[in-house]
Amino acid sequence: MITSPLSSSPLFFVGPVPIASQVVVTWCIIALFAVLAHLIGHVLRLRPGRLQSVAELFYVTLDQQIRDTMQTDPQPYRAFAATLFLFVLCANLSSLVPGVEAPTAHIETDAALALIVFFSIIVFGIRSRGLMGYLKSFADPTWMMVPLNLVEALTRTFSLMLRLFGNMMSGAFVIGIVVSLAGLFVPIPFMALDILVGIIQAYIFSMLTLVFIGAAVGEEDRGSLIKEAT
Amino acid sequence: MNGIIWVQLISIIGAVIAVAFGAIGPALAEGRAIAAAMDALARQPDAANTISRTLFVGLAMIETMAIYCLVIALLLLFANPFLH
Numbered sequence: 323m324i325t326s327p328l329s330s331s332p333l334f335f336v337g338p339v340p341i342a343s344q345v346v347v348t349w350c351i352i353a354l355f356a357v358l359a360h361l362i363g364h365v366l367r368l369r370p371g372r373l374q375s376v377a378e379l380f381y382v383t384l385d386q387q388i389r390d391t392m393q394t395d396p397q398p399y400r401a402f403a404a405t406l407f408l409f410v411l412c413a414n415l416s417s418l419v420p421g422v423e424a425p426t427a428h429i430e431t432d433a434a435l436a437l438i439v440f441f442s443i444i445v446f447g448i449r450s451r452g453l454m455g456y457l458k459s460f461a462d463p464t465w466m467m468v469p470l471n472l473v474e475a476l477t478r479t480f481s482l483m484l485r486l487f488g489n490m491m492s493g494a495f496v497i498g499i500v501v502s503l504a505g506l507f508v509p510i511p512f513m514a515l516d517i518l519v520g521i522i523q524a525y526i527f528s529m530l531t532l533v534f535i536g537a538a539v540g541e542e543d544r545g546s547l548i549k550e551a552t
Numbered sequence: 553m554n555g556i557i558w559v560q561l562i563s564i565i566g567a568v569i570a571v572a573f574g575a576i577g578p579a580l581a582e583g584r585a586i587a588a589a590m591d592a593l594a595r596q597p598d599a600a601n602t603i604s605r606t607l608f609v610g611l612a613m614i615e616t617m618a619i620y621c622l623v624i625a626l627l628l629l630f631a632n633p634f635l636h
């Protein structure tokens with residue numbers, strides 16, 4: 323009844339490439355975002371409607387969160403952080419649709435997200451400090467810290483992947499076990515807990531990404547921005 | 553055949569021990585973290601935003617330790633390198 327959460331079965335094949343069900347769910351989420359973004363962005367009015375009000379509220383809240391976390395201008399990081407947050411949130415909550423399994427409950431989706439975060443940290447770091455400056459930041463207090471900092475750069479993205487995977491997969495696992503024990507109304511509190519965990523994990527994923535990017539961007543950049551602001 | 557059964561038995565026991573004892577440390581740590589956050593909230597209700605954000609991120613960090621134990625237990629049960 324309970325299959326291994328580490329393996330996934332292919333739904334259909336595109337040529338030689340097997341496509342699993344979570345990939346299809348991911349495509350659906352991407353299509354949903356494209357349609358929503360077009361709907362909201364196409365008709366921006368001065369007197370906002372309901373949809374635009376929600377979007378603006380989200381935008382302002384996100385900007386405040388980025389400013390609080392990174393102590394810098396949110397402009398370069400807004401699009402990346404918002405996309406990451408909304409995607410992980412939708413992917414986590416997609417398990418509420420009957421018959422759909424959350425894509426983040428499989429390790430491949432989380433590995434892809436963590437890879438994006440890993441390279442974006444490097445790109446943002448090089449963009450703000452320059453290549454030599456970014457490489458120099460690995461030897462931050464002394465040169466003796468270089469191996470530790472290198473290991474840390476790998477393990478923190480690895481733990482980002484495992485955290486999201488473990489939380490979402492364990493939620494689905496617990497619900498599966500409870501359903502197999504007692505059928506009808508008993509799993510409902512666990513599903514409510516799963517919604518809460520999904521929202522918190524999406525928030526934490528994007529927040530930790532911002533913290534890592536903030537650490538890579540460094541203090542000098544921030545200091546100049548704060549000086550400009552005051 | 554006999555050896556494989558022993559490996560399976562020890563894997564199950566190892567998974568149980570990993571989850572059971574691996575949950576103790578994070579549980580104590582989360583309790584301490586929440587107690588400290590409550591203390592800080594009671595002293596400074598104005599800083600509720602900062603405190604709760606830091607608390608959530610910190611709890612996620614602590615919880616990762618328990619998640620690692622869970623992943624190791626699942627590796628032992630479903631992807632045991634000594635069985636395949």
